[in-house]
Amino acid sequence: MMTELPTTASELTVSGLKKHFGQRTIWSSLSFTASPGSVTAITGDSGSGKTTLLNCLGLLEPFEAGTIRYGEWQFGPKVKAGIQRRYLRQVLGFLFQNYGLIDRWSVRRNLLVPLQVRTGSRQERASRIHQVLSTVGLAGYEKKLVYTLSGGEQQRVALARLILKQPSVILADEPTSALDQANADLVMRVLKQEAEQGALVLLATHSQSIVDQCSGNIHLSKS
Numbered sequence: 001m002m003t004e005l006p007t008t009a010s011e012l013t014v015s016g017l018k019k020h021f022g023q024r025t026i027w028s029s030l031s032f033t034a035s036p037g038s039v040t041a042i043t044g045d046s047g048s049g050k051t052t053l054l055n056c057l058g059l060l061e062p063f064e065a066g067t068i069r070y071g072e073w074q075f076g077p078k079v080k081a082g083i084q085r086r087y088l089r090q091v092l093g094f095l096f097q098n099y100g101l102i103d104r105w106s107v108r109r110n111l112l113v114p115l116q117v118r119t120g121s122r123q124e125r126a127s128r129i130h131q132v133l134s135t136v137g138l139a140g141y142e143k144k145l146v147y148t149l150s151g152g153e154q155q156r157v158a159l160a161r162l163i164l165k166q167p168s169v170i171l172a173d174e175p176t177s178a179l180d181q182a183n184a185d186l187v188m189r190v191l192k193q194e195a196e197q198g199a200l201v202l203l204a205t206h207s208q209s210i211v212d213q214c215s216g217n218i219h220l221s222k223s
């Protein structure tokens with residue numbers, strides 16, 4: 001029986017995951033465990049399935065066999081839409097290259113989304129948004145429309161949203177690849193801080209210097 005209570009930190013256990021696209025098998029039996037507090041790099045050649053794995057873990061992409069377990073949550077190839085929505089809302093946070101922001105909304109409106117489920121006055125929410133925008137180097141950006149921002153600025157709004165949501169499981173797809181060094185450092189600092197606060201971070205990357213900053217590594221081989 002699934003509860004609506006906040007999810008406490010748990011291990012993420014993936015067992016026997018199988019994924020194919022048409023005739024091509026991406027993995028036939030992928031298994032691993034990731035612990036709360038860890039930042040795990042997902043590495044492998046281009047086409048080895050790093051993005052596909054993050055999509056499967058985020059229940060954005062179906063898989064053919066295996067299970068994904070996180071605390072009380074357990075998913076096989078068939079996931080009910082209602083449970084998927086609750087898992088997305090209560091557990092997951094994404095840092096993907098298309099950012100997942102609503103372009104035509106202001107920065108403030110985008111950032112109010114993760115705050116809506118929390119209590120607090122209008123003033124408290126405004127102050128929290130102000131604070132988090134300062135953290136990501138975007139102080140005063142509340143009223144700007146997202147589509148008017150650069151790619152790097154949008155990425156930092158997505159980072160601010162992640163900080164506000166405080167998800168238990170963070171899935172990041174090459175989160176630093178399009179950024180300058182200062183912003184790449186900021187992203188890694190935030191992801192490590194989230195992990196220190198109990199989140200579990202899985203991060204696809206081609207960069208050895210990012211791998212060196214992670215606590216573990218899942219290496220995918222091209223089949």
Ligand SMILES: Nc1ncnc2c1ncn2[C@@H]1O[C@H](COP(=O)(O)OP(=O)(O)OP(=O)(O)O)[C@@H](O)[C@H]1O
Nearest residue numbers: 021022026044045046047048049050051052053204
């Ligand atoms: N929707 C899809 N339909 C068919 N094939 C797909 C689809 N999505 C991905 N693939 C294939 O699955 C394989 C893995 O793709 P994926 O994007 O996960 O690799 P990756 O390791 O993230 O690559 P890169 O490092 O280049 O980003 C590739 O061969 C890709 O062409």
